[in-house]
Amino acid sequence: MNWEDWSLVVRPVYPWSLPGYGLVAWGVLAALLVAITLWTYAGHPQLSRRRLLLLLSLRLAALTVALLTAIRPALSVQEQPQVPSVLLVGIDVSESMTVRDEANSQSRIEAVRRMLDKTRPLWEQLVREQNVQVYFYAVGSPDFDPSTSLYTPGLAADEKRSDYGSYLHRTYERWQAERFIRGHWLIGDGADNGQRYSAITEAARWARRGVPLTTFTVGEESTRSDSRDIVVTTIQCDPTPAPIKTEVTATATIHAFGFAGTRVVARLFLDDKPAVTDEFLLTQEKENKIRLTFKAPDKPGEVKIRLVVGQEREGQIIPLSGESSGDNNASETYLTVTKDGVRLLLVDRLRWETTLLLDALRSDKRFDVNVVLRQTTELPATPQERQFLDLEANAYDVVLIGNVRGGELRQIDPAFFDKLRERVLRHGLGVMFLGGEHAYYDLPDDLLPVIPAPGQLVEVVDRTTQRPLELYQMVPTEIGLDTMCRLARERSESITLWNMLNGRRSRAKLTGYNRLVRKPTGTIYAWAAPQIEPTQAGSPMPDNRHPLLVGHQIGDANRGRVLAFAAYDTYLWTSLGQPKTRQGLEIHHRFWKQCVLWLAHQEEEEGQAYVRPALRQLKTGQEQTLRVGVKKPGGQDDPEAEFTVKIVPLAPGQKEPTPEQLEQAPPEIILRDAEGARVLHRPRLPGEYYAWLTSPKKDDKGQPLRDAQGRPVLLQAAARYVVLPDVSEEMLRVNADHDFMKRLSQAFGGKALRLEDLPQALRELHQHPLAFTQSKPRYYPDWRRDQSRGFLPLWLVLFTLFLVGEWGLRRLWGLV
Secondary structure: OOHHHEEEEEOOOOOOOOOOOHHHHHHHHHHHHHHHHHHHHOOOOOOOHHHHHHHHHHHHHHHHHHHHHHHOEEEEEEEOOOOOEEEEEEEEOEHHHHOOOOHHHOOHHHHHHHHHHHOHHHHHHHHHHHOEEEEEEEEOOOOOOOOOOEOOOOOOOOEOOOOHHHHHHHHHHHHOOOOOEEEEEEEEOOOOOOOOOOHHHHHHHHHHOOOOEEEEEOOOOOOOOOOOEEEEEEEEEEOOOEEOOOEEEEEEEEEEEOOOOEEEEEEEEEOOEEEEEEEEEEOOOOOEEEEEEEEOOOOOEEEEEEEEEEEEEOOEEEOOOOOOOOOOOEEEEEEEEEOOOEEEEEEEOOOHHHHHHHHHHHOOOOEEEEEEEOOOOOOOOOHHHHHHOOHHHHOOOEEEEOOOOHHHHHHHOOOHHHHHHHHHHHHOOEEEEOOOOOOOOOOOOOOOOEEEEEEEEEEOEOOOOOOEOOOEEEEEOHHHHOOOOOOOOOHHHHHHHHHHHOOOOOOOOEOEEEEEEEOOOOEEEEEEEEOOOOOOOOOOOOOOOOEEEEEEEEOHHHOEEEEEEOEOOHHHHHHOOOOOOOHHHHHHHHHHHHHHHHHOOOHHHOOOEEEEEOOOEEEOOOOEEEEEEEEOOOOOEOOOOOOEEEEEEEOOOOOOOOHHHHHHOOEOOOEEEOOEEEEEEOOOOOEEEEEEEEEEOEOOOOOEOEOOOOOEOEEEEEEEEEEEOOOOOHHHOOOOOHHHHHHHHHHHOOEEEEHHHHHHHHHHHHHOOOOOOOOEEEEEOOOOOOOOOOHHHHHHHHHHHHHHHHHHHHHHOOOO
């Protein structure tokens, strides 16, 4: 503190605070009061000189106290406020920090400890004089936790990884809301080998927060290891989960320590069967990316993905010559293949029904819709139409055949219906036939669940205006409300919506339909009723009415599903509620999506349980997060669902756990947050793990369902993931990476320094306190009532003592 920071100030009260003449008036008043006091006592006959001086001193002292109270003089001292702030310091404690390439053959971690001990007074000065709270963190583990991963001087440098990305990510999550961060310093050798988070990306986040990193590099760049090895660190699939029969790209990260510039062969296995083999050039020692593309299987489930890298010999992939270990040339993960992604073919004429039907299907990303429009038989099929009609090449899940005659399709491909029959009976293809004036002509009778009457339409129209004179309701049956005609989760809600659509005032009804007769194998899901007879949804079809939606299941294991739909203008439903609501449009979309999902055997996807591991491949000791839950029919998580989750380690070669293993496995603790339910698992042993979820299935009233034997019906879900041994890569690449430390700091406005620069950095930090804090004056004494700290009461006591002393002496000496 300098003398310039000291000054004498007055802060007078009103009216003496008036600018210009306030203090002048106070001075005149003070002089007048002193003069009156002197005149009062001067020349008093009963006072000796000594008594007069004593009485004048007491009176003038009291007067001085009163006058000073009016102008409130004080000594002002400018002080720098000590705003609490934070300095974050991360110290690398991985195995590479034990390399002895510092001065006097010190290890890197020993050099760091010595430097921290040497600069201890500077750290303490920051804490003492600027109220800086310093947090020292131990950097290395992928499971870094700011609350527990603290650095202490005696901490051993034995972490298997230098995971700078996880450290920067989790410290950002911890400190992003802190207002006063003086700096973020990272001390290490830069040999980063983290996998989950990119250190560069996380450093950029810190810079955007206004806190660029300052790095202090320790170790020499010339230090080398004699080890040479190929290490497949990670393999990831995109997309994941993947719909059946879609293209999936597997991306692997490969380190080539000592093998930079080497060509290798990579082979990908699906469930231990070779799928893809390709050759790649590993251009750098670290972070080589290779990509292999393959087709997802045509059946849903968990698929084991295994990638092996090396050299090919006699059809086998073996390690390269000179590798220190061949155990890390392969990596495994799991891919969930779902039934999502229905591949669909629609063959129809261009009409309003087709247009609105396509709108409904294309609004759902699960549907891959291919369209063939045949307006006339006179025009030959285009190459694209022939390509779409190739059932074998396209592997459709569902085919919709609308207002076209069977002969039109045979003109394009005479074997079209033979192929269609084969796909239905042998591969479980779903087919739906739609209504129209050209519909149901020349169709294969063995596929249909109905006996059609081609050309016979049930409709009543005005011959002059062609306007319909009669409208028809579509009445779902009981089984229809549980399948294609389910418009809401609760049956009562579905019935309400159908009754609203079929109500007396509703004009959103069908104008006609094709006449169909149900075969004995067919199941009626909906039937037609005249408008004049409003009918409750769920009612059975009377004998004198016609079916609208009939289906049956045929072929191997009854996997082939076929629907016959007699209506041809469901697009009229979309007018319900217009223009105020979209209720009719939602009913229309829901119905057609339900039909397609049922045909594709995906109707059970809704309301199912799920287990989704965050990581399909992780290291021992690393934390796994599994998202678990049960879906509502609308696709949202059911917050009231009850479920149990168990995790079982599998033996080598074991596909699924035995019932005894599942019985003996303890249930996991289920945590809930804003995103839903989750389970945390930290495996300690390598191998494959099986996560299994069970949840009681409930009816529309929320009551658990039971089978014929009285046992509860359970929803089940499972997922597998691979846990790899945490083999240290630290000592394969031991040279310090100064360039990497520069990219972390200088690229984002920070500083890249050496360890020996730490003392100077601390001095500079001390010399530059928080830029937005200004010095504030402190007053001695402080006349403010809330800051006086007892001064004002003592001042009043002093004034009272002077007055009482003078009055007492005057009375004693007989002056009053």
